[in-house]
Amino acid sequence: MADIRKRKKVLLIEPNYSNKFPPVGLMKISTYHKELGFDVVFYKGDLKQFVIERIADKCINEFTSIDNTIDWYIRKDLFVEYIRTKRKYILQQLHISDSEMEILLSAKIAEYKEYYWKGFWEKEPEWDRVFITTLFTFYWNITIDTINFAKKLVKEDGLFMVGGILATIQSEEIERATGIKPHKGILNIPGQLDKGDDKIIDNLPLDYSILDEIEYKYAMSNAFYGYTTRGCIRKCSFCAVPTLEPIYNPYIPLKDRINQTREIYGDQKDLLLMDNNILASKNFPEIINDIKDCGFGKGAKFTQPDMLAISIRNLKQGINDRAYIRKSQSLIMEFYNKLKGEESFDVYKILMKYHITKYITSKKENIISAYNELKVIYDKHLKPSSKLRFIDFNQGVDARLFTEENVKLLGSIAIRPLRIAFDDMKTQNAYEKAIRMSHKVGIKDFSNYLLYNFKDKPIELYQRLQINVELCDELGISIYSFPMKFHPIAGEYSHNRDFIGENWNRKYIRAVQAILNSTKGKIGRGKSFFYEAFGHNEDEYFELLEMPETFILYRFFFKWLDNKHEASASSWRKCWTECMSSISENEKQQVLDIIHTNVFNEDIQTQFGNPLITKLLSYYTNYRKDIITEGTELYKLKQEYDKNPTKALRRKKRIKQREYLRL
Ligand code: SF4
Numbered sequence: 001m002a003d004i005r006k007r008k009k010v011l012l013i014e015p016n017y018s019n020k021f022p023p024v025g026l027m028k029i030s031t032y033h034k035e036l037g038f039d040v041v042f043y044k045g046d047l048k049q050f051v052i053e054r055i056a057d058k059c060i061n062e063f064t065s066i067d068n069t070i071d072w073y074i075r076k077d078l079f080v081e082y083i084r085t086k087r088k089y090i091l092q093q094l095h096i097s098d099s100e101m102e103i104l105l106s107a108k109i110a111e112y113k114e115y116y117w118k119g120f121w122e123k124e125p126e127w128d129r130v131f132i133t134t135l136f137t138f139y140w141n142i143t144i145d146t147i148n149f150a151k152k153l154v155k156e157d158g159l160f161m162v163g164g165i166l167a168t169i170q171s172e173e174i175e176r177a178t179g180i181k182p183h184k185g186i187l188n189i190p191g192q193l194d195k196g197d198d199k200i201i202d203n204l205p206l207d208y209s210i211l212d213e214i215e216y217k218y219a220m221s222n223a224f225y226g227y228t229t230r231g232c233i234r235k236c237s238f239c240a241v242p243t244l245e246p247i248y249n250p251y252i253p254l255k256d257r258i259n260q261t262r263e264i265y266g267d268q269k270d271l272l273l274m275d276n277n278i279l280a281s282k283n284f285p286e287i288i289n290d291i292k293d294c295g296f297g298k299g300a301k302f303t304q305p306d307m308l309a310i311s312i313r314n315l316k317q318g319i320n321d322r323a324y325i326r327k328s329q330s331l332i333m334e335f336y337n338k339l340k341g342e343e344s345f346d347v348y349k350i351l352m353k354y355h356i357t358k359y360i361t362s363k364k365e366n367i368i369s370a371y372n373e374l375k376v377i378y379d380k381h382l383k384p385s386s387k388l389r390f391i392d393f394n395q396g397v398d399a400r401l402f403t404e405e406n407v408k409l410l411g412s413i414a415i416r417p418l419r420i421a422f423d424d425m426k427t428q429n430a431y432e433k434a435i436r437m438s439h440k441v442g443i444k445d446f447s448n449y450l451l452y453n454f455k456d457k458p459i460e461l462y463q464r465l466q467i468n469v470e471l472c473d474e475l476g477i478s479i480y481s482f483p484m485k486f487h488p489i490a491g492e493y494s495h496n497r498d499f500i501g502e503n504w505n506r507k508y509i510r511a512v513q514a515i516l517n518s519t520k521g522k523i524g525r526g527k528s529f530f531y532e533a534f535g536h537n538e539d540e541y542f543e544l545l546e547m548p549e550t551f552i553l554y555r556f557f558f559k560w561l562d563n564k565h566e567a568s569a570s571s572w573r574k575c576w577t578e579c580m581s582s583i584s585e586n587e588k589q590q591v592l593d594i595i596h597t598n599v600f601n602e603d604i605q606t607q608f609g610n611p612l613i614t615k616l617l618s619y620y621t622n623y624r625k626d627i628i629t630e631g632t633e634l635y636k637l638k639q640e641y642d643k644n645p646t647k648a649l650r651r652k653k654r655i656k657q658r659e660y661l662r663l
Helices: 002-006 024-035 047-066 072-085 088-093 102-117 137-153 165-169 171-178 208-213 255-265 284-293 307-316 321-338 341-353 364-381 404-411 425-440 458-475 506-518 527-534 538-546 549-553 555-561 569-582 585-597 602-607 611-627 633-643 647-662
Strands: 009-013 039-043 127-134 154-164 223-226 270-273 301-303 386-388 391-393 445-452 478-485
Touching: 009 024, 009 137, 024 039, 024 127, 024 208, 024 223, 039 208, 047 072, 047 102, 047 137, 072 088, 072 102, 127 137, 127 165, 137 154, 137 165, 137 171, 154 165, 165 171, 208 255, 208 321, 223 255, 255 307, 284 404, 307 321, 307 364, 321 341, 321 364, 341 364, 404 425, 425 458, 445 458, 458 478, 458 506, 458 527, 458 538, 478 506, 506 527, 506 538, 506 549, 506 585, 527 538, 538 569, 549 555, 549 611, 555 569, 555 633, 569 611, 585 611, 602 611, 611 633
Parallel strands: 009 039, 009 127, 127 154, 223 270, 270 391, 445 478
Antiparallel strands: 301 386
């Protein structure tokens, strides 16, 4: 049995959407299969490119078996490019003529090119098992495309499994779109993959090495990831957790998994726990003790281990060659790029000698040899310093479950930031109380996602943000608020981001997003910053929501324009006030209905006989195009503004330029 499994191959895929957090489910599935002796590969990226690279590898192996006097692997990038593009000049760069077996090799590469282009690879799938994870419902298209493509990669009698969040909450829709019946929920029962196996996959340690097999970098790296509980005691209607993890498990031991990770992959700076509702656990004091035992007590420090030495050690031990070739090569290049003068030249010569300037042409033995030669210079520059390390419950904690005991325990670990959910104004009292209690035990850094566009009213977003900045000011703490737009997890709008909540409209949503554009999606401490961005009071906030988007995005430019041009926020404001105070209620409703659809074309201006309404609507249609259209008066003025900012406007100009680039 073991022998058969040794030859079997497992492919783990995360669709190529952006994700801050690594796919922990796949990391556990990797551990499970490696313990059974399977070959495991993880991929996130363009699957066609992945197929081409696998074909190129086969082609190179065959080239080597025909003529091993030439190191074909160091030309791998050209093999890949030729198979991908069929371009003759790339074939010439391969210099097959260097070999005495040129005729045979030329025929071989032509065969491999056809193998890809004629789709022969689809008839000979490589993988015994393929696992695909899924995430948000609004990543529907990319997820379905990935599943449909990956179906071609698994052998006819192989196992093809789709799991994760989207797969659990929309399993029937996925089955209809792909013909694949997804696995629902987590793998927390023994024998789910192999009858008779007694392991619980969900409790296995994570295989961190797979994250280094791919080019994609997760924002939250250099951290241990884990759970100390599963599920949640509540059933909020907007949340997928009750479906994903319906049973609350109050305790999953942490220490062994962290220690094992530390031993194999090196110490990590931070600890990221993805528990959905940790304060609901009756084992909370035990969990806190585990966290402290893992080295995350209050004030804990971290010294970065020599990651290159660990990478090379793992490469030598054959732990995951795909990962540690990539990781070692990138660490060596990172080191080289910091060098100057003679040392830089010395290392450059080593990189060239072993052909490791590019990952794709880097070979295991070459990386190890290069490391041995550059180690003296590398060690000279190695100056590990110690930094504070942090623990983050990234799903947030439940304000309603704060008690004197719980908060004391929270205050005894290296928590930063403490994320306290503030999804609803109805929880204001519990939320404020939780912040004050935390402040009393010395916690100073907070963060929260503020859900909007659900059943809330637009003003409630302003109020929650205001509460946060006022609390920061009063208590001398820092709260980063991240407004998070609600997307339904089922129904018509779940596959895109177009849902509009019952109290919201498209214009208001765009306005909030335009404001958040300039704050990078978050609001920190600093009252003046908040009031400047969202308005000094609720009236100003609503005025901003109604304001043409161009005026919000280029707020400082239009401020600068005041008195120089009729396009300015103040002239819009004047027109808005005049219009709204003079037109009939019926007309007002019609105008607002148009504005709130956020669809502004020239036609809307001609719908009304009233010139004041026509003028007001012109602010919404005219300037957005003008400001980015070369030759227009507004474009020229913008150029002038960009070239000659006053000192006071310089910083603001930079922000506006960034916004412009994001448009
Ligand atoms: S408390 Fe949080 S995790 Fe639990 S159901 Fe509500 S939103 Fe989901």
